[in-house]
Amino acid sequence: MALTQRDAARSRSSILDAAEEAFARSGYDGANISEICEAAEVSRGLPSYLFGTKELLYRAVVDRAAERLRERTIEPLRRQSRLSSIEATIELFVDTYVDFLASEPSIVRLLQWEMLRDEHHTGPFAPTSQLFAEVLAIFNDVLKKRSRATIGGPALLASAVALCFFPFMARAKGFSIAGADRGTLRKHKERITRLLLSGIRSS
Amino acid sequence: MALTQRDAARSRSSILDAAEEAFARSGYDGANISEICEAAEVSRGLPSYLFGTKELLYRAVVDRAAERLRERTIEPLRRQSRLSSIEATIELFVDTYVDFLASEPSIVRLLQWEMLRDEHHTGPFAPTSQLFAEVLAIFNDVLKKRSRATIGGPALLASAVALCFFPFMARAKGFSIAGADRGTLRKHKERITRLLLSGIRSS
DNA sequence: AGTTACTTGCTGAACGTCCATTCAGTATGC
DNA sequence: GCATACTGAATGGACGTTCAGCAAGTAACT
Numbered sequence: 001m002a003l004t005q006r007d008a009a010r011s012r013s014s015i016l017d018a019a020e021e022a023f024a025r026s027g028y029d030g031a032n033i034s035e036i037c038e039a040a041e042v043s044r045g046l047p048s049y050l051f052g053t054k055e056l057l058y059r060a061v062v063d064r065a066a067e068r069l070r071e072r073t074i075e076p077l078r079r080q081s082r083l084s085s086i087e088a089t090i091e092l093f094v095d096t097y098v099d100f101l102a103s104e105p106s107i108v109r110l111l112q113w114e115m116l117r118d119e120h121h122t123g124p125f126a127p128t129s130q131l132f133a134e135v136l137a138i139f140n141d142v143l144k145k146r147s148r149a150t151i152g153g154p155a156l157l158a159s160a161v162a163l164c165f166f167p168f169m170a171r172a173k174g175f176s177i178a179g180a181d182r183g184t185l186r187k188h189k190e191r192i193t194r195l196l197l198s199g200i201r202s203s
Numbered sequence: 204m205a206l207t208q209r210d211a212a213r214s215r216s217s218i219l220d221a222a223e224e225a226f227a228r229s230g231y232d233g234a235n236i237s238e239i240c241e242a243a244e245v246s247r248g249l250p251s252y253l254f255g256t257k258e259l260l261y262r263a264v265v266d267r268a269a270e271r272l273r274e275r276t277i278e279p280l281r282r283q284s285r286l287s288s289i290e291a292t293i294e295l296f297v298d299t300y301v302d303f304l305a306s307e308p309s310i311v312r313l314l315q316w317e318m319l320r321d322e323h324h325t326g327p328f329a330p331t332s333q334l335f336a337e338v339l340a341i342f343n344d345v346l347k348k349r350s351r352a353t354i355g356g357p358a359l360l361a362s363a364v365a366l367c368f369f370p371f372m373a374r375a376k377g378f379s380i381a382g383a384d385r386g387t388l389r390k391h392k393e394r395i396t397r398l399l400l401s402g403i404r405s406s
Numbered sequence: 407a408g409t410t411a412c413t414t415g416c417t418g419a420a421c422g423t424c425c426a427t428t429c430a431g432t433a434t435g436c
Numbered sequence: 437g438c439a440t441a442c443t444g445a446a447t448g449g450a451c452g453t454t455c456a457g458c459a460a461g462t463a464a465c466t
Contacts, residue, residue: 029232129375166365172332195402
């Protein structure tokens with residue numbers, strides 16, 4: 001056969017793709033390994049062989065997703081933060097974060113499931129918490145330049161994340177922005193940015 | 204025995220209490236009926252006897268929770284909306300909604316789990332979607348009184364819910380407001396209200 | 407070029423555990 | 437004595453994990 005068989009790296013990523021889809025759709029408990037094997041077109045035993053347990057497979061999925069999140073939202077922010085005003089920082093954050101959430105619907109769901117698995121957030125395994133902390137540090141840094149900051153870093157970040165994230169998780173019709181076109185996303189971003197900035201200025 | 208045995212109503216609500224706690228903590232798949240029986244101090248077979256299946260028990264829990272949500276956030280709003288300005292409506296909504304979320308941590312989690320169970324939101328069983336629609340109708344109604352509304356009802360409601368709800372679901376330290384004291388809650392409410400109102404005025 | 411030996415990738419049936427559901431049977435109140 | 441409330445052991449299915457075994461690649465040696 002010309003088809004490459006026995007390619008461990010390909011098998012790994014194929015399983016990770018299928019597992020991410022399954023965990024995003026059904027959560028940790030709801031997903032089962034058989035359906036993952038079927039979607040990944042591998043045998044029933046391979047995930048255990050490559051990743052050990054279901055829990056370890058799940059962590060691999062979340063880690064890979066967290067890495068994408070970091071690359072596409074934190075890194076751009078970190079590169080610009082030294083020179084930017086708080087206005088520009090917020091604008092950049094909203095822009096990259098909303099684009100990211102729109103392009104990665106399964107990560108949106110993974111993050112939601114993760115928020116509900118509380119053992120992780122008190123325990124040592126808390127990738128999302130750590131990412132939040134990094135963005136917070138950047139926000140605090142930029143806010144310090146303002147002599148009269150009318151809002152704290154945590155409150156500002158919490159509002160920003162809430163306004164960006166929520167429309168992607170709510171599925172009630174009229175609220176969900178999941179699967180929206182470019183124009184709708186742009187208006188959404190503008191609205192959020194304007195609201196956050198008016199919150200900084202006023203008061 | 205003086206203790207009342209064989210009290211179907213008491214058994215029902217005792218099971219509902221335990222089930223709500225279990226479903227809120229672990230979700231539908233993660234919760235198991237044995238632990239619910241233990242917490243409710245009833246026999247292993249009683250939940251099935253009274254509610255039929257696990258799915259029906261879950262629906263009973265969600266319905267009861269949705270009823271509490273309606274009573275404490277929609278009803279107060281409905282009573283005042285006819286006479287109120289949009290400012291007063293927002294203030295009242297934020298006030299009652301935040302108080303409700305703070306006093307009902309397990310409903311916060313139930314709502315989060317519910318948002319992830321997508322079959323329900325496209326299917327006929329969607330209590331939360333319907334509640335959102337009711338509040339939206341009220342917002343639209345009040346907004347109509349303004350000749351020059353600078354924001355749509357859906358966008359306004361989405362922002363309000365996002366800002367109120369998110370701090371209760373995020374568990375990253377520095378963000379979570381779950382278990383906060385009265386003063387912190389008051390400041391939180393004031394901040395949100397101010398932000399939303401400045402979003403209406405400016406633009 | 408062919409044979410051997412060894413490593414690595416992978417398979418799928420078998421196993422054990424967990425868990426929702428069922429139901430024959432018991433207790434209770436009227 | 438009859439309906440209602442409740443019990444808990446039995447049942448069967450779903451699912452994660454294990455593992456003996458097979459196949460594919462690689463290297464060394466003839």
